[in-house]
Amino acid sequence: MLTKAEINYLNSLARKKFRQKYNNFFVEGDKSVREVLEDGGAEIESVFGTADWAETHRHLLQKYGDKLTVISPGELRRISQLKTPNQAFLVAKQRENDWTAADVKSGFSLYLDGIQDPGNLGTMLRTADWFGWQYVFLSPLCVDFYNPKVIQASMGAFLRVKAPIVTLEILKKEVPEIPILGATMQGDNLYTLPKLNAAVVVIGNEGNGISPEAAAFLNQKISIPAPATAGAESLNAAIAAAIIAGQLTYGQ
Amino acid sequence: MLTKAEINYLNSLARKKFRQKYNNFFVEGDKSVREVLEDGGAEIESVFGTADWAETHRHLLQKYGDKLTVISPGELRRISQLKTPNQAFLVAKQRENDWTAADVKSGFSLYLDGIQDPGNLGTMLRTADWFGWQYVFLSPLCVDFYNPKVIQASMGAFLRVKAPIVTLEILKKEVPEIPILGATMQGDNLYTLPKLNAAVVVIGNEGNGISPEAAAFLNQKISIPAPATAGAESLNAAIAAAIIAGQLTYGQ
Structure with a gap:
């Protein structure tokens, strides 16, 4: 169960100001979240998914066990920025965009x-x-x-x-x-x-x-x-x- | 001044069902509306513009005189589908999309x-x-x-x-x-x-x-x-x- 403070925090990440403050960002939706998890390159802070989604992707989520929070579809709607929230939501650290x-x-x-x-x-x-x-x-x-x-x-x-x-x-x-x-x-x-x-x-x-x-x-x-x-x-x-x-x- | 029925009618054109029923569609915003007027190819049903906009584009609007309705910014907001309504709104007939x-x-x-x-x-x-x-x-x-x-x-x-x-x-x-x-x-x-x-x-x-x-x-x-x-x-x-x-x- 998400607290009001957690929901406010996740909603704040829709704004650049707060993404910069916390140096992170979020990714939404089954396909995009899975791609981040499979890629493995991003430093993941937390993963939120519905019970069905978490069950279906158990193997993928194994190594993120302590970072996973199972949430209800209603909670997902409260943190989602999508018109049609889609099963999963992930917060990761921004990376260095270095170049040579x-x-x-x-x-x-x-x-x-x-x-x-x-x-x-x-x-x-x-x-x-x-x-x-x-x-x-x-x-x-x-x-x-x-x-x-x-x-x-x-x-x-x-x-x-x-x-x-x-x-x-x-x-x-x-x-x-x-x-x-x-x-x-x-x-x-x-x-x-x-x-x-x-x-x-x-x-x-x-x-x-x-x-x-x-x-x-x-x-x-x-x-x-x-x-x-x-x-x-x-x-x-x-x-x-x-x-x-x-x-x-x-x-x- | 637009009647409630007129506003409902214009709003209904956001939906395909009503565009097909009336065989028309709408175009919004200063640039797009001007482009339709300048092009001259579309059969225009009505043009709505704020007083400033209508004044600025008097020459362009001359031949559409009886089809022009000057509306307030508040009225424009009520008929607009844009997040930021922009001066003008036009309704035109759908055309035949024929091919050879x-x-x-x-x-x-x-x-x-x-x-x-x-x-x-x-x-x-x-x-x-x-x-x-x-x-x-x-x-x-x-x-x-x-x-x-x-x-x-x-x-x-x-x-x-x-x-x-x-x-x-x-x-x-x-x-x-x-x-x-x-x-x-x-x-x-x-x-x-x-x-x-x-x-x-x-x-x-x-x-x-x-x-x-x-x-x-x-x-x-x-x-x-x-x-x-x-x-x-x-x-x-x-x-x-x-x-x-x-x-x-x-x-x-």
Whole structure:
């Protein structure tokens, strides 16, 4: 049985302020919680699950025995941030999002300049994970990596892809030999770029694109071409990032 | 001043049942409403805007004079489905989503097999619009094209891209010479396909992929490759559609 204080504490983790205060975050839902448990990389603080769920996943939960609390569906509803609470809820420690210049030099990375939509960030983590891109760098103004909607949309990618918060200025200074490509409306055609083995791809804010501060550090502007007859003014940020990621990884 | 009956009517349009009953739908927010007015293609039933908004867009509203109702911010809140209501609200007639075999033969189309997430459908309309793809066909089990979240995510693409509801069986029968490619986890590498000038690309349901009913009509299964070291189990459906659309349009 959860106390009122425990419920308040778990609810507080929906807010960045409290996630930072306690240096942790939560993951919800059967599939996501199982993925964290199976991955084994996260430092787990506590696991909450309904009796049926805990019984079904007994083997998986064995080594977390003292951290598991079996709760009622009613209790789950009180701690859940989902419209349809789903069997399990887990709290884990935030991890260090460290990075090295050597790893940036070894392949492609995304750099998100003020991405605000948590669904977009989560989706970009998932896409980077698919293509084996190691880093999704975040500018200081991006939505919080541990926002529950980021975690949800990333479908487990938050466990693998690292998302250090860093300015483009520092990245440029530390890894000057790696080209920084900016996704813009008027740049060089993505599909006619020479083959690259490493680059940092900058994706701008959903409404305003790449900020002047970040634009100053671009080596090249690139664009996804559109036929003259096409109507859309722009692509969704996560969509643009994915098209570029696919082309840089496999194209040419 | 809106009557209670008017408010109830406008609220009812958030539900597919009532949109079908009245054969109309709504669009919300300054930017989206302006785009519909500027486009001029939709048959507009009524426009609602705050006094400031109506004044600012006087020229645009001129020819809709008798259809415009100036409302208070409080009234806007009562008819809006947005968390943050934004100045304007418009009701328009649903249009015929007709299609011809000749147009299908002339280029690429998407076929969505049971896509449920309105954000995904809206995003795929936007992507198709960007690449000049004329059709996003929908299986009968897809989310409603006129769902407010589809309209919102499409960023105006719903005005241009047509989304006929049709079975893959009928499409195959009417346009037998066009290859039907299915996006799957284990198919031929997207990046090594021969250059095509026309195709129908099938994107499956978010959780279950392409249904057995649709799979029976595929000419070829294709996949977006992932390095052996990558971690993600799958890509978001709208992301996969975009990567494939970009490659078919511009790749090779």
